[in-house]
Amino acid sequence: MKDIRTRAVHVAHELEVPASRPLSVPLVQSSAFAFDSADDLARAMAGPDGDYVYSRRGNPTVRALERTLAGLEGGASAIAFASGMGAISGVLLALLRPGDQVIAQRCLYGGTYAALSDLKERYGVRVDHIGGDDAREFEALAGPRTRLLVLETIANPTGQVPDLPGLLAAARRLGVIGAVDNSLASPVLCRPIEHGADIVLHSTTKYLAGHSDVLGGAAVFADDALRREVWPRTVELGASADPFAVWLTLRGIATLPLRMREHCANAGLLAQRLASHPAVAAVHWPWLGTHPSYAMARKVLSGGGGLLSFDLRGGREAGRAFVEGVRLARLALSLGGVETLVTHPASTSHRELDEGALARAGIGPGLVRMSVGIEDPEDLWQDVEQALR
Numbered sequence: 014m015k016d017i018r019t020r021a022v023h024v025a026h027e028l029e030v031p032a033s034r035p036l037s038v039p040l041v042q043s044s045a046f047a048f049d050s051a052d053d054l055a056r057a058m059a060g061p062d063g064d065y066v067y068s069r070r071g072n073p074t075v076r077a078l079e080r081t082l083a084g085l086e087g088g089a090s091a092i093a094f095a096s097g098m099g100a101i102s103g104v105l106l107a108l109l110r111p112g113d114q115v116i117a118q119r120c121l122y123g124g125t126y127a128a129l130s131d132l133k134e135r136y137g138v139r140v141d142h143i144g145g146d147d148a149r150e151f152e153a154l155a156g157p158r159t160r161l162l163v164l165e166t167i168a169n170p171t172g173q174v175p176d177l178p179g180l181l182a183a184a185r186r187l188g189v190i191g192a193v194d195n196s197l198a199s200p201v202l203c204r205p206i207e208h209g210a211d212i213v214l215h216s217t218t219k220y221l222a223g224h225s226d227v228l229g230g231a232a233v234f235a236d237d238a239l240r241r242e243v244w245p246r247t248v249e250l251g252a253s254a255d256p257f258a259v260w261l262t263l264r265g266i267a268t269l270p271l272r273m274r275e276h277c278a279n280a281g282l283l284a285q286r287l288a289s290h291p292a293v294a295a296v297h298w299p300w301l302g303t304h305p306s307y308a309m310a311r312k313v314l315s316g317g318g319g320l321l322s323f324d325l326r327g328g329r330e331a332g333r334a335f336v337e338g339v340r341l342a343r344l345a346l347s348l349g350g351v352e353t354l355v356t357h358p359a360s361t362s363h364r365e366l367d368e369g370a371l372a373r374a375g376i377g378p379g380l381v382r383m384s385v386g387i388e389d390p391e392d393l394w395q396d397v398e399q400a401l402r
Contacts, residue, residue, distance in 0.1 A: 040260040041073045061092075061244045070248055074256040078263055079231070082221075085200040085266075086213050088233040090240045092247055093259060097196060097216025098124050099252030100230030104192060104212060105129070107246035109160055111137040116154055117163040118145040120171050120374040122194065123358075125163065142373075145175030146309075148183040159189050166205060167197040167314070169348075170322040170358045170382040171375045172297040174306040177313050181209030190239070196220070196349070201273040202316045206235045219349030220319070222265040223272050227258045272351065275387040276319025282390045283383070283397060284321050292331070292401045294324040294379070320348055322358070322382045329378040332357045336381060338400035341392060348384030353393055356382045 046065040048054040057064040065071050079091040094100040105128060109115065117129060119142040132138040143150045145164065162184045164175050177193065184191040192212040193205035199220040205213050215221060217229035230252075234240040247253075277300075284298035296303070299310035300317025310317065325331035335355070336344050342353040346361055358376055371377075385393070 038074060038077045038260065038263050040256060042256050043072070044068050061241065068256065069251065069253040072254075072256050072259075074263075075254045075259050078217075078254070078259045081263060081266060082200075082215070082217075082231050082233050085204075086195070086233040087200075087204050087206045088213065088235055089237040091231055091233040092240060092244060093217075093254035094230035094232070094247070095252045095254055095258075096228050097214070097218060097230035098128070099250075100214050100216070100232045101125055101194070102128055103247040103250050103252055104214065104232050104243060105132060105161075106250060107243040108190065109136075109138050112139075112158055113160040114139040114141065114154075114156060114158045115161045115163060116141050116143060116151055116159060116189075118165060118168065118173075118175055119143060120145070120168040120173050120376075121163070121165060122169045125165075125194065126370070129163070145173060145180070146306075148176060148179035151180055152183050152187070155183075155187050155189060159187065162189050162191045163194075164191070165194040165197070166203045167299060167310075167318050167320065169197060170297070170320065170380065172299045172304060172306065172318070172320070172322065173375070174299050174310040174313060176309060177203075177205060177208040177210070181205070185209055197318055197320055198314060199269060199273060201270050202277075202314045202318060206233070208313060211235050211239060216349075217262045218347065220273065220276070221269060221349075222258075222262040223269065223349060223351060224261075224265055225347060225350035225352065227261045227265070229254055229258050229262055272387060273316065273319070276385055277316035279387065279390045279393060280319050280321050280383075280385040281317055283385060283393060284317075286394060287321075287323050287397070290398075290401060292326055294326045297322045297324075297375075297380075319385045320382065321385060322380055324377050325379040325381060327379060329357075329359070332359075332379045332381050335400050339396050340399070341388065341396035342383070342386075342400075348382075350384070351387050353386035353388060353396075354384040358382050 057066045075093050078093050083091045129140045133140045141154050181191045190211045193210045194214045196216040196219045213233040215231045284296050284301045287293050288296045298321040299306045342355050345354045
């Protein structure tokens, strides 16, 4: 190659393969992959596990995350997505057809609630909601067209922990696919497949990546046959994971157990102190003894999680004053990062719900959600206390 135009394009591809190997997962930031044989390329197009062809279909860095998450959750395989909602929408659209029924926990993340409502209104999917504490309620609603049971390990933002063992066992008996969003617990606190889940969903944006610099999602499958059923439709949906975001997520996962320990400890301290504060009507943190899900949380979780919420006696105006009054914590939508964030769910993350749906989900007008970070807990309490004043 003599001409600079040719060398500028091709010289970087003359890579040497060293005897050593990198300590971190390499970032393969390539949209497509070259072949020497047309037959090899054709074979690679046949399924999800062959040679890499095009990064929407598969990528070495992305596959490393998928294998990591499957290992952490105790699953057979996984699919990585561009966002948590990409994972949720991809699974719903791949599995559901007009006339199918979904039974979902009443208190769900607002985006999930909106996606199910859209399927109901536009595509004729029946959606029914249950409290999540009694498997008999699910069994009474289930019928021959019931395709999917949708739960959250820790409900956002009320902290409800549903009866995962009972509900998932009932779903399995009835031939219903059980899908559990485990974003708020992470596999450090709970592995829903061990309780009978068929699919575990994640917004990897949250605790898995952990540093508020990534957008991503994933679905982990207990049985690889189900992943193979879902995969072709998610490829065509196009919500594929970006290799660089995946690489950042893999870097974050290395410290996940350490971070979750601090998130849980700090949230526990704040929950105890908030529970005795005169401005607070109720605190929602599943490992707090007064929480309705306390017994179930102790059964299925190895920690209370880093998310807590609390109802202020002054209602909506008190909630607004608090989220604008914090100084160390930040007013921002997401959760699961190393910094503490606060929001007002009724006007932000759950704005898709009308007043009736908010009330049924247990989200009051003065509810404040706090994603507790890993800062010094006394510094956090001082900030909370001054904002309450």
